[in-house]
Amino acid sequence: MVESANPSAPEFDVVFRARRLIGPNGEGSGSVGVRDGRIAAVEALDTPMRGDRTxxxxxxxxxxxxxxxxxxxxxxxGRSEWEGFPTATRAAASGGITTIVDMPLNCLPPTIDSGALETKRGVASGNVHVDVGFWGGAVHGNLDELRGLHESGVYGFKCFLLHSGVDEFPPLDPSELEQALRTVAELDALMIVHAEDSTAIEHAPSAHGENYRDFLASRPRGAENTAIAQVLEAARRTGARVHILHLSSSDALPMIASARADGVRVTVETCPHYLSFIAEEVPDGATQFKCCPPVREAGNRELLWRGLAEGTIDCVVSDHSPCTPELKRLDSGDFGVAWGGVSSLQLGLSAVWTHARTRGFGLAEVVSWMSAGPARVAGLRNKGAIAVGADADLCVFAPDSAYVVDADQLHHRNAVTAYHGRALAGVVRSTWLRGTPIAGPEAGGTPTGKLLNRGEA
Known part of the structure; x- marks a missing residue:
């Protein structure tokens, strides 16, 4: 990448010239003009365009x-020793991410009322390198708070159907889920659901020790399948919009497709770790791979890739769920007591591209899954596309370069990731937020991200 100054009066603040560019209609070439933080023009590569910088x-x-x-x-x-806004958003920027939406749990207080949202916004203000929106929480006992959270600008509500892992974010039982979905339908909001059935997991073998297969048996596919079926039927009855989080069981894909064909308003995500790793290759005691729902077998992984190809899965997002190294129990390797979550925020684009390219997918598909798709699901109208009127949020990516992941070189707060030592294809050379570099050689260190409200972006 080469930058040059233009002494002529600028027509644009910045002009990008790219022999390869992924636009809304796929891959091509072009010149992109940025003015006042927005994309003001997308033209042919040889179109004369003056910029203050090119x-x-x-x-x-x-x-x-x-x-x-x-x-x-x-x-x-509350748990900033696990992660924090400065470190998380710097990692995001380094991985080509320009917008994140923050989950309402694992922080203290959890984002389950408007006061907690304001507390979180106060902590984040001035400390974010990328734009940040917020999900609210739907938990036992707070259904009267949902309307206020919606009016305060959250992008939707997250709920669990089993213990969330932290006591301050309790799950919804079936009747509460239905009540919450009726409120969500009235607001035309979105409910995002961690869908695992508590009864199925209670009757599964308990997780213990270093053997990954024992942990996998403790979170069976049936727990996901049952919970997803419950969510789909509740959405059918209430008319609410629902989103299935971190899908790991490919068994659920046919019923999701069927429900969608019947008019149920459902979207689905999966994560880079479910598309990258397989249970057969997780070493015993390697608790950095523990997540819930778990990484499953090789055949399951290929069916998830098929679900992406067929459009049943709408997007790929990180579910970056970090903790301190001590909570990962790397010393004992006990899957039963280790915190569940894969730290991968900085690595998702490269991880997905590494596996997508070997299956015949191009960068246009990856962009649809990791940029346009999440923006559409969350309702981020000005994000996710190189198009006139969109925010000038851009990533300069070298798809044929490669690197080996070194956890110590990542910007996450704690140097723990399941990707450590893995060779990944694709290097983010620079990241730009509203036409300003936030990662790469030209980036400054001052956080310039904005806090977003639903309806504004």
């Missing part, structure tokens, strides 16, 4: 819209 992409670079990650646990305030 960024010429190298032959091995592709201009992508900034990635959107709608499933990030920042854990700030």
């Amino acid at each position: 960024v010429e992409l190298a032959e091995d670079e592709v201009l992508l819209p900034g990635m959107v990650d709608s499933h990030v646990h920042v854990n700030d305030p």
Whole structure:
């Protein structure tokens, strides 16, 4: 990438010239003019365009819209030793992500009322390198708070159907889920659901020790399948919009497709770790791979890729759920007591591209899953595309370069990730937020991200 100054009066603040560019209609070439933080023009590569600065992409670079990650646990305030807004958003920027939506749990207080949302916004203000929106929580006992949270600008509500892992974010029982969905339908809001059935898990073998297969048996596919069926039927009855989080069981894909064909308003995400790893290769005691629902077998992984290809799965997001190294129990390797969550915020684009390219997918598909798709699900109208009127959130990506992940070199607060030592394809050379570099050689260190409200972006 080469930058040059233009002494003529600028027509644009920045002009990007790319021999390869992923736009709304797929891959091509083009010039992109940025004015006042928005994309003001997308023209042919040889179109004369004056800019205060011009960024010429190298032959091995592709201009992508900034990635959107709608499933990030920042854990700030209250558990900032696990992660925090400065570290999480710096990691996001380094991974080509320009917008995240923060989850309402693992922080203290959880985002289950408007006061807690304001507390979180106060902590985040001035400390974010990318744009940040917020999910609210739907928990036992707070259904009267949902309308106020909606009016305060959350992008929707997250609920669990079993213990969330933290006592301050209790699950909804079936009757509460139905009540919450009726409120969500009245607001035309979105309910995002951690769908695992508590009864199925209670009757499964308990997780203990270093053997990954024992842990896998403790979170069976049937627990996901049963819970997803319950959510789909409740959505059918109430007319609410629902989103299935971190799908790991490919068994659920046919019933999701069937429900959608029947008019149920359901969207679905999966995560890079379910598309990258397989249970057969998780070493015993390697608790950095523990997540809930779990990484499953090789055949299951291939069916998830098919679900993406067929459009049943709408998007791929990180579910970045970090903790301190001590809580991962790396010393004992006991899957039964280790915290469940894969730290991957900085690595998602490369991880997905590494596996997508070997299956015949191009960068246009990856962008649809990791930028346009999450933006559409969350309702981020100005994000996720290189298009006139969109925010000038851009990623300069070198798809044919490669690197080996070193956890110590990541910007996450704690140097723990299941990707450590893995070779990944695709290097983020720079990331731009509203036309300003936030990662790469030209980036400054001052956080310039905005806090977003539903309806504003």
